Amino acid sequence: MEDRLIGRRQWLAASLAAAATAALPRGARAAASYATGPVTLVVPFSAGGQFDSIARQVARPLSADLGQQVIIENIGGAGGNIAASKVARARPDGQTLLMYGGNIAIARSMYRKLDYDPQEDLLPVSRISIAPHVVMASSKLGIQTFAQLRDRLKQGAQMSYGSPGVGTSMHLTFEIIKDHFGLDIVHIPYKGGANVMTDLVGGQIELGLIAVGPALEFIRNGKVVPIGVTSKARSPALPDVPAFSELGMPDLDAGSWAGLSVPKGTPAAVVSRLNAAVAAAVRTPELHKLFADQGFVATAGTPAEMRQFALQEARRYDPIIRKLALQN
Template identity: 40%
Template sequence: MFAKATRAACAVFRGIAAVPVVVVGIALASAGAHAQTFPSRPITVIVPFAAGGPTDTVARLVAESMTKTLGQQVIVENVGGAGGTRGAGQVAKATPDGYTLLLHHIGQATAPSLYRKLPYKVTDFETAGLITPVPMTLIAKPGFEPKTIADVITYVKANKEKVTYGNAGVGSASHLCGMLFMAATGTPLTTVPYQGTGPAMNDLVGGQIDLMCDQTTNTTGQIKGGKVKAYAVTTKDKVPSLPDLPTLQASGLKDFEVTIWHGLYAPKGTPADVVAKLNQALGVALDDPKVASRFADLGTEPEAKNRRSPEFHKQFLTDEVAKWKPVIEAAGVYAD
């Protein structure tokens, strides 16, 4: 009887011990299945700004190439408002299956410091790769009096009460650049916020506002077409597509450097193999000569290969959050 009981107990133990192995096997098979079946339907990339702006331009160039690689339509949807936080918040709450993504710029790193009531956390996203670092330009309405950037700095200091600076809203790239320009020159200007870069640019071209700082993806065509007056670029080095423009650093604003980088995100919990597949398709897009050529026309270039991985993007985002926090706190600019 003792032997039978022992054999029965051992059989039960073997059955219990076998369960986790089966469960783990099922889990691994399920994880691998994601990459094999993804994507099986169209993917939506949310751009948290109005159509026609610089981030929208980047998104549409990348989406067209990713569509070919993934074999499913990659659709760009504009969900503007609240400085980009409305669209980002929508993606943060989306099902984490890789079918709803976010393409955002530097605002992903500055929003935690700018907004007192942010409806999401930076950690609510999976990083899928950096896309492109975009320089910015300081531009003015046609016929603006100063001839050089040095003249601009002198002019705004002497006329700060009447000079107007336009931006695409709190948290936008143009807002951040303007905030740094005012801090660097020690000159607060009358700020005119718009709901998007498009309306702001229209008013600048029309002479309703004096100055604006915006990405080369949005300003290069206007500059080359003579529709706006350009003074300087915000990068440490000169921009090849705009060789006549000096840098703000070389023009007397020491350590002034703003580059508006863009990245692709998925909701937190998106399977790692799906993120990897998205990252691979993004890499193909950035290596596409047509995309690179179009980026060059817009004054930018694809992100370097050694900076495209989800892991690099994650650490870079963490570093950027830490970098901008003291800048924004010192400026004392917040939004609800």
């Protein structure tokens, strides 16, 4: 008797679910059930970095929402373009996603030959997070503010700054700052933000620019001095540090950001389903706290808003890339 009751309940539940699904519009039905197996989220850098951390944190709520495991695949190389090219050529069914950021948005400016178009072959889904960059001085330099830095340079001081590499948003942002204020500071490229911080703490370089998150520990321990953040408003993680909009660059709003994209041709209903899943993920208190602890701000929005933001990034950095002759 009990077995018959259990069987009837299961049949009734299945019938109700089928009826509810059948009542949905065709596009919504496809979107609700599109993921038929594990979803691959391609990260265009090696494991352990900032992008990888964001991907792994957002993969958990996405897996729960989509009802399928989201698997991280790290594919480094060529400034993220190897991974982006692979996703652009993937089947447009929503099963292969790309962590899209500023490096890919500016790829057409940085590389003469690409086998994909970052704006046309990848459809934006939503932004996920953003973190401003922070300009820091070595504590050995003995300055506390951007004004003091400018005075020291006017007096003839020779200085260098480190960034995580040529063509990164940190490098390009610092060059925009230099260009705006007419500063003479030598660029020293490193292979990552950790290397920048090692030499900045040691005094081998006078200045550094990396994302806020990885710099927080060094700032809080007093090993480096933050003198400005590159967002339009102050960073919640560094509320006492002025934004460059307060220091004479009202239009500067730069940072390290991450979003989600899919191959061109992915059905609109699937893009909408993924967009809703990202929006739900970034609203969770757990993800907000995880991001805040690392200096990120959780953000989301429409695909159109992400596309516009990516185009703005390309327009912001293209002039300085051309001026520095960085195109490969």
